[in-house]
Amino acid sequence: GTVDGIDIAARDAVLTSTTTTAGAALPKAGGTMTGDLTLSGGHDIHLLKTHANDAVDMVYGQFTFGDTHSAQYVNHARIESGGTYANQSDLRFHTSSNNSSPERMRIMNTGNVGIGTSIPGAYYAGAEQLVVHRASGEAGITVSTANNTTGALYFADGTTSSQAYMGGMAYAHATDILTLVSGGVARVNIATAGHLYPNVNNTMDLGLNDKRWKDLYLSGTISSGAITSTGLMTSVGGVINTNTGSNALYIT
Numbered sequence: 001g002t003v004d005g006i007d008i009a010a011r012d013a014v015l016t017s018t019t020t021t022a023g024a025a026l027p028k029a030g031g032t033m034t035g036d037l038t039l040s041g042g043h044d045i046h047l048l049k050t051h052a053n054d055a056v057d058m059v060y061g062q063f064t065f066g067d068t069h070s071a072q073y074v075n076h077a078r079i080e081s082g083g084t085y086a087n088q089s090d091l092r093f094h095t096s097s098n099n100s101s102p103e104r105m106r107i108m109n110t111g112n113v114g115i116g117t118s119i120p121g122a123y124y125a126g127a128e129q130l131v132v133h134r135a136s137g138e139a140g141i142t143v144s145t146a147n148n149t150t151g152a153l154y155f156a157d158g159t160t161s162s163q164a165y166m167g168g169m170a171y172a173h174a175t176d177i178l179t180l181v182s183g184g185v186a187r188v189n190i191a192t193a194g195h196l197y198p199n200v201n202n203t204m205d206l207g208l209n210d211k212r213w214k215d216l217y218l219s220g221t222i223s224s225g226a227i228t229s230t231g232l233m234t235s236v237g238g239v240i241n242t243n244t245g246s247n248a249l250y251i252t
Helices: 161-165
Strands: 058-065 077-083 090-094 103-107 113-115 130-132 150-155 167-172 177-182 185-190 196-198 240-244 247-251
Antiparallel strands (some): 058 077, 077 090, 090 103, 103 113, 150 167, 167 177, 177 185, 185 196, 240 247
């Protein structure tokens, strides 16, 4: 390849494929290179720039991906590192759109990732590790699978056994059933017709003795082995039917 028209390999045989010259450098800092640059033997590329003002946001270095049809690199994708001195290790990703290359994603020096936002750390501290933002219109994250398998989102507190899925939700496309998980166990299902039911029959309660729902509105039939009320039980225009063998209570 060449840098500013100077053949690298031919330049004093410094950068030939067989050279072992220490500290070999390209012919001109800031030059434009054509051709391929191959590094072997564990060598690194360092992009260094002096930070003149610690309080000013600046770019330390960047890789730009483009072609020779346009002299404006702003039209191309690029990866850059920059920021103020305090967060100089931020990594920013840009792609081309309508003659500009806006920032699409940023990895902060804290490790937080922002997609569509450059300030993921400005959101709730308990959920700022990944922030997806869109300034106008809807935004979201999609888990896509084949129509005969399951897509899931899990909450883990370890990697052993059920620690990897202590909480979460999973959607089985083969049966179109959404399942909610807590304590590492599937608890509640929502079927394709909207039916809400426990994953295991006759094992869980709806509400607790000291954590009760306020009101229950139904337009169909209640089927129960027993109904216990600590207050007034009323029915308006409907029927409450409890049946325990030959004994029955009907309130109309």
